[in-house]
Amino acid sequence: MTDAALRILIIDDNALRATVLEEGLREAGLVDVRVITDMRELLRKIVENDPDVIFIDLENPNRDVLEQMFQVSRTVRRPVAMFVDRSDTASIEAAIDAGVSAYIVDGLKKERVKSILDMTISRFNAYSRLREELSRTKQALEDRKIIDKAKGILMRNRNLSEEDAYALLRKTAMNENRRVADVAQGLVTAAKLLG
Amino acid sequence: MKLGFIPLVDSAPLIVAAERGFAAAEGLRLELVRETSWANIRDRVMLGHFDGAHMLGPLPIATTLGIGGHLEVPLIAPFSLGLGGNAITVSEALFKEMQASGAELGAGPAVMAKALKGVVAERQNTSRPPLTVAMVHPFSGHNYELRYWLASAGIDPDHDIRLVVLPPPFMVDALNEGQIDAFCVGEPWNSLAVDRGIGVIIATKSALWRQGPDKVLGLRASFAEDHPDRLYRLIRALHRAAAWAGDPANRSDLASLLAQPAYVGAPPQIIERALGGHMVLRASEPPATIPDFLVFHDHAANFPWQSHALWFYSQMVRWGQIAHSAETADRARRVYRPDLYRTALTTTDADLPNASAKVEGALTEPMPVASRSGRMVLGPDGFFDGLLFDPDDVEGYLRKLGVNVD
Numbered sequence: 001m002t003d004a005a006l007r008i009l010i011i012d013d014n015a016l017r018a019t020v021l022e023e024g025l026r027e028a029g030l031v032d033v034r035v036i037t038d039m040r041e042l043l044r045k046i047v048e049n050d051p052d053v054i055f056i057d058l059e060n061p062n063r064d065v066l067e068q069m070f071q072v073s074r075t076v077r078r079p080v081a082m083f084v085d086r087s088d089t090a091s092i093e094a095a096i097d098a099g100v101s102a103y104i105v106d107g108l109k110k111e112r113v114k115s116i117l118d119m120t121i122s123r124f125n126a127y128s129r130l131r132e133e134l135s136r137t138k139q140a141l142e143d144r145k146i147i148d149k150a151k152g153i154l155m156r157n158r159n160l161s162e163e164d165a166y167a168l169l170r171k172t173a174m175n176e177n178r179r180v181a182d183v184a185q186g187l188v189t190a191a192k193l194l195g
Numbered sequence: 196m197k198l199g200f201i202p203l204v205d206s207a208p209l210i211v212a213a214e215r216g217f218a219a220a221e222g223l224r225l226e227l228v229r230e231t232s233w234a235n236i237r238d239r240v241m242l243g244h245f246d247g248a249h250m251l252g253p254l255p256i257a258t259t260l261g262i263g264g265h266l267e268v269p270l271i272a273p274f275s276l277g278l279g280g281n282a283i284t285v286s287e288a289l290f291k292e293m294q295a296s297g298a299e300l301g302a303g304p305a306v307m308a309k310a311l312k313g314v315v316a317e318r319q320n321t322s323r324p325p326l327t328v329a330m331v332h333p334f335s336g337h338n339y340e341l342r343y344w345l346a347s348a349g350i351d352p353d354h355d356i357r358l359v360v361l362p363p364p365f366m367v368d369a370l371n372e373g374q375i376d377a378f379c380v381g382e383p384w385n386s387l388a389v390d391r392g393i394g395v396i397i398a399t400k401s402a403l404w405r406q407g408p409d410k411v412l413g414l415r416a417s418f419a420e421d422h423p424d425r426l427y428r429l430i431r432a433l434h435r436a437a438a439w440a441g442d443p444a445n446r447s448d449l450a451s452l453l454a455q456p457a458y459v460g461a462p463p464q465i466i467e468r469a470l471g472g473h474m475v476l477r478a479s480e481p482p483a484t485i486p487d488f489l490v491f492h493d494h495a496a497n498f499p500w501q502s503h504a505l506w507f508y509s510q511m512v513r514w515g516q517i518a519h520s521a522e523t524a525d526r527a528r529r530v531y532r533p534d535l536y537r538t539a540l541t542t543t544d545a546d547l548p549n550a551s552a553k554v555e556g557a558l559t560e561p562m563p564v565a566s567r568s569g570r571m572v573l574g575p576d577g578f579f580d581g582l583l584f585d586p587d588d589v590e591g592y593l594r595k596l597g598v599n600v601d
Contacts, residue, residue, distance in 0.1 A: 058235055061231040062232075067263065092242060
């Protein structure tokens with residue numbers, strides 16, 4: 001069960017990932033979700049937003065800015081790291097593996113935000129998977145383009161059918177222990193050089 | 196071993212150990228991971244993602260004592276990565292205000308602090324917003340030396356100025372855009388600000404506290420218990436790497452190594468200023484020679500003096516980060532591990548001091564001290580205001596600084 005009244009602040013200069021997380025939190029019924037993607041005057045913005053829970057991505061050097069908030073006694077509401085006892089080690093591991101760090105404001109019970117944290121971790125992981133899939137898809141597309149080019153060269157210069165051209169590329173790749181796309185790239189480069 | 200580091204010139208001993216064969220000679224393979232924040236460094240060491248890391252000297256103490264709202268995990272510092280290496284830089288605009296208030300390029304820290312006090316008072320009288328000064332982390336030598344210097348001139352760092360944390364890569368741009376008026380950070384960031392003509396270096400760590408401590412090798416205490424042999428190998432590798440890094444003959448080689456984008460990623464000629472202690476304080480000025488600006492190896496620079504740990508602790512108490520008790524002071528002291536340093540180096544030709552702590556600031560000139568070879572020379576190591584820090588009397592020191600410890 002999540003606590004709809006909690007104010008959550010997402011600090012992430014990756015606007016896409018912040019959106020993925022924001023949507024997830026809203027779907028879970030949290031209405032007060034805020035996002036900071038511009039890191040200038042970060043401390044002032046955090047204080048102005050006055051959040052109950054803060055999420056910040058780990059690649060963000062501004063994590064150290066948050067460290068200062070533990071020290072500023074003039075700020076009435078002070079955030080603390082979500083995990084301050086050893087029983088949380090598994091949760092910290094999961095958060096760090098996912099690439100996010102969480103802070104809750106002093107006085108707020110950890111149990112109230114456990115499900116929000118779990119959701120954040122799973123969204124961060126989902127985002128990483130998405131990014132990996134995207135880059136794999138992009139790679140596959142580029143591979144196919146170059147293989148098609150190489151097939152065309154073989155078909156023209158050696159009078160092969162498309163299937164035979166591909167079979168030749170594949171056999172060469174296997175013999176040389178290389179990827180078909182790499183062999184194709186070599187052929188395309190060589191053909192360019194030879195004019 | 197997997198070790199984290201922040202792209203700063205003083206991470207050199209780790210990089211040299213990995214890249215110049217000193218780790219391999221000890222049968223170690225080092226995997227160096229460049230990190231973006233000290234918070235990540237601490238968390239990853241704490242969780243065992245890293246076996247150890249380039250750390251701010253006060254950070255393992257704070258983590259061991261569980262201050263700063265984080266998990267309390269005992270860390271240790273068995274090796275100091277060097278002495279000095281950072282500086283205070285102000286914007287050109289602030290420097291001009293300070294000049295009107297008595298500052299001169301290259302003047303000592305006391306003159307500079309007095310000039311700044313004049314600027315701060317003038318701003319208060321004319322109801323202008325307070326100056327904003329940035330440093331890198333609440334548990335850093337930078338935070339404490341900056342506060343020490345400000346307080347020396349009667350500037351209250353918590354009321355008379357805004358003291359903020361800013362990650363080093365953002366410092367120069369923030370100074371240029373007027374978001375901050377000054378910063379205290381390690382090299383190459385001061386020299387990069389000077390080189391762009393937007394900052395003036397007004398004090399160096401070595402001028403505030405000559406041969407004062409800065410970064411250490413930080414690890415979990417349990418790592419030393421579980422893998423003592425690997426830790427000793429690492430200390431020996433770092434010891435030789437630090438000697439190599441401190442040798443002027445290797446200076447240009449070291450500058451190009453650190454300049455690589457995977458490491459510090461700044462122009463080698465900028466990095467070389469810090470390595471040689473030839474600091475350009477203001478754009479188009481000739482370089483000034485700063486004694487002991489950054490010491491990688493000489494003067495027992497790698498020895499983890501427990502008096503350094505206690506000085507950092509005294510500043511944590513002074514600025515309200517922790518309440519003082521004799522028991523807490525003792526826990527802070529024991530984070531620094533000269534015993535592990537000695538054991539690791541006992542079979543080498545390294546010189547080892549007999550003592551584990553010393554009165555900081557007591558040496559006004561180079562002085563031979565009791566050591567294994569009898570040839571160790573330390574100092575001068577003075578604080579700019581002449582105060583002494585006696586590690587056996589932390590309470591007396593705090594009282595002298597006006598801190599109530601009763």
